[in-house]
Every structure is written in C-alpha cells, then in structure tokens.
Amino acid sequence: MKNLSTFFLLFFCFMIAMTTACNDEECITTVWYQDADQDGLGDSNVSQESCEQPDGFVSNNTDEDDSVADVPSLHAAFEAFDQESFNIYLDGSDVVIETDGLPNHNSPYWSDGHPLDIEPTVTSYASMAPGFIDDFNGSYTLTVPTVPSLASNSTATGLGPIGFAISGSMIYNDEEGPGIPIDNALPSLDFTAGHTGPQSYHYHLEPHAWSTDDDKLIGIISDGFFIYGRKCHSTGNYPTDLDASGGHISTTQHNTDGEYHYHIQNEAYAGQYYIIFPGDYQGTPNAIQ
Ligand SMILES: [Zn+2]
Ligand SMILES: [Zn+2]
Structure with missing residues (x-):
C-alpha cells in the first residue's frame, strides 16, 4: 500500500511538472x-x-x-x-539595431598601432584571450x-551575445563557455x-569604461529592455525592489512615465566584480544575428 501511494504521489508530481505553469x-x-x-501601450x-x-x-x-494607436517612435x-x-x-512597430561590434573606448585588445590601443593594466x-578587437569588425543586428x-514566463540566457552595450560591443552573461563560469576567464578581462571571444569583443561585468557604481545606461538586452548601472535614476540609489533578473518598473533618465528596465545587480562577485546580466530574460529574447 505504501509503495502504491508513493507511486501515485510521484505520478501526480510528474503530471504537475509537465504543465509548465505549475512548475x-x-x-x-x-x-x-x-x-x-x-x-x-496599455x-x-x-x-x-x-x-x-x-x-x-x-x-x-x-x-x-487607448482608442488610437500611437505612432511608433x-x-x-x-x-x-x-x-x-x-x-x-x-x-x-519594431526597432532595428545594427552595430559593427567595435567599442568606442581604449582597450589592450585593439591591435598594435590602433589609436585606441593601450597597455594592459588589469590584465x-x-x-x-587570443584575437584583436579589429578582427571582429562585422555586422550584428537585433x-x-x-x-x-514582459513575458508570461522568463527565459534563461545562453552563450554568445545577449544584448548590445552602448559602446558598440556585445553584452554576455556570466558564462565563458558551455558550463564554464566566468571565473576561469577573469584574468583575461x-x-x-571586456575581452575577445570567438565571435566578438564583449563584456561580462560592469563596464568601467563608462559605468562604475552609477545609474548610467549600459545597453539593451535582446528582449528589448534597457539595462542600467547598479543605481537607479529614480532614487539616485541602489533599487530595493528588483525582481530575480535585476529588473523593476520605475522612471529612468530616458522615460519620466516609468517603464520596466534591468539593473546591474549590486552583489559583488568574486569580491570585486558586478555581473552585467546573468538572466533570466523577463521579456521574449530576440535573435542577435
Ligand atoms: Zn567572454
Ligand atoms: Zn531602475
């Protein structure tokens, strides 16, 4: 009897697990x-x-x-x-965002002789990592x-670009390869x-070229929501109402009506770093091609 009831319990759990809404x-x-x-607009x-x-x-x-469609802008x-x-x-009603992937700032990852090439300091x-920034002069579209x-269900981020930084380059999540945490690659940043990868120069962590512990715009995540620094313009301080993805609805320096946006989460990683966006997407991610 006991085994039978265990079976039914497991079966019930299995059926529940099959319906995504009741996960x-x-x-x-x-x-x-x-x-x-x-x-x-609602x-x-x-x-x-x-x-x-x-x-x-x-x-x-x-x-x-809500009776007359606003002209997209x-x-x-x-x-x-x-x-x-x-x-x-x-x-x-879509925005097409194209970039050549090249950052607008100094880096030791530029090739020798490039005007933005500098000596490495932190790395x-x-x-x-192998490869120069200028090796990846290409075309990326989102x-x-x-x-x-916002989507009904969140979606995990994957390898490769998950968004565009305002500098021109790519935003990656907290993984360096399949199942490889960014820890292994920290010395190369x-x-x-930022560092080079198989596809492009990209950032995993708070990009100090233009944002350090502030409310600056970092870029756009592929679900269409913008991501800002660790602080929020609405209060001038660290937001305290963030969801699991570091997102919330409030005013920003770019929208006084308020809108959903992400923040770099204010949790030190390896004691000194701030991951830009480990995920999940709270909207529907679009392909970066
Ligand atoms: Zn990387
Ligand atoms: Zn905010």
Missing part, C-alpha cells in the same frame, strides 16, 4: 493593462492580475488614449548609443518591438571587463 517556480502574478488599439485604468499574459493586455501602462535611450558603431531605425599580455512586453 517548481511559483506563479508570479503580474498586472496587465488593456491595449485595445494594439500599439503595445491603459492604466483597465487592468487585471494574472500569471499568464491575457490576450489584448500588455505590461506597459502608459497609453493616454524611437526610444530616447537610443540617443546614448555610440553614433559611429550603431545604425538604429524603425521598421513598422596582462600573458593572460589575454530587432526588438518599440514597446517590449581588461580594465572594463
């Missing part, structure tokens, strides 16, 4: 706002709470008239993206909705926590 992670209710005109006066995103509802609540934050590396334009020639929405 180990508890259901997190989100407030969803009606988007009658389908412009990605009506703050018409809302409902649920775990799954209801049809016709979005996480945004800044639509002042480029987010003010894109003005902070490096003008030389980036080409950013609207395509219907050393012996510890540096297309996101002009108004991204330059003063701004």
Whole structure:
C-alpha cells in the first residue's frame, strides 16, 4: 500500500511538472493593462492580475488614449548609443539595431598601432584571450518591438551575445563557455571587463569604461529592455525592489512615465566584480544575428 501511494504521489508530481505553469517556480502574478488599439501601450485604468499574459493586455501602462494607436517612435535611450558603431531605425512597430561590434573606448585588445590601443593594466599580455578587437569588425543586428512586453514566463540566457552595450560591443552573461563560469576567464578581462571571444569583443561585468557604481545606461538586452548601472535614476540609489533578473518598473533618465528596465545587480562577485546580466530574460529574447 505504501509503495502504491508513493507511486501515485510521484505520478501526480510528474503530471504537475509537465504543465509548465505549475512548475517548481511559483506563479508570479503580474498586472496587465488593456491595449485595445494594439500599439503595445496599455491603459492604466483597465487592468487585471494574472500569471499568464491575457490576450489584448500588455505590461506597459502608459497609453493616454487607448482608442488610437500611437505612432511608433524611437526610444530616447537610443540617443546614448555610440553614433559611429550603431545604425538604429524603425521598421513598422519594431526597432532595428545594427552595430559593427567595435567599442568606442581604449582597450589592450585593439591591435598594435590602433589609436585606441593601450597597455594592459588589469590584465596582462600573458593572460589575454587570443584575437584583436579589429578582427571582429562585422555586422550584428537585433530587432526588438518599440514597446517590449514582459513575458508570461522568463527565459534563461545562453552563450554568445545577449544584448548590445552602448559602446558598440556585445553584452554576455556570466558564462565563458558551455558550463564554464566566468571565473576561469577573469584574468583575461581588461580594465572594463571586456575581452575577445570567438565571435566578438564583449563584456561580462560592469563596464568601467563608462559605468562604475552609477545609474548610467549600459545597453539593451535582446528582449528589448534597457539595462542600467547598479543605481537607479529614480532614487539616485541602489533599487530595493528588483525582481530575480535585476529588473523593476520605475522612471529612468530616458522615460519620466516609468517603464520596466534591468539593473546591474549590486552583489559583488568574486569580491570585486558586478555581473552585467546573468538572466533570466523577463521579456521574449530576440535573435542577435
Ligand atoms: Zn567572454
Ligand atoms: Zn531602475
């Protein structure tokens, strides 16, 4: 009898586990706002709470008239993206973001003789990863909705680029290879926590070339949400209401209505580093090609 009841218990757990909504992670209710005109902006006066995103509802609540679709426009934050590396334009209700992948700052990873090449300080020639930044002069494209929405379920980040930094280069997560934590690669990171990899120059940690313990814009994650430094412009201090991905809804220096955005989490890693974005994506990730 005991074995039989154990069997039924296991079977029951298995069935529960098969339905993703009832997984180990508890259901997190989100407030969803009606988007009658389908412009990605929701009506703050018409809302409902649920775990799954209801049809016709979005996480945004800044639509002042939900009967007339707002004309898509480029987010003010894109003005902070490096003008030389980036080409950013609207395509219907999407934003196409193209970059050559080259950072707009000094690094020992530039080839000898390049005007931005410097001697290594934090790393050393012996510890540096193979390849120069200029080896990767290419084309990387990310297309996101002009108004991204939170997803019903979060998605784990993977290897390779997970977003674009405003410098022109790529944002990576906290892994250096399949199952290899970034620990192994720490000695190869330059003063701004960047190094070369098989595909591009990229950052894993708080990029000191332009952000150290502040609220600066870091870049855009592939789900369309912007990521800022460890502090939030809304309070001038470390946010205390972050979700598991370091995200929250508040005003920013680029949006006085308030919107969902990520922060570099203010938890020291290996005693002195701050990982930019280990994940998960709270929106729907788009491919970086
Ligand atoms: Zn790396
Ligand atoms: Zn914030």
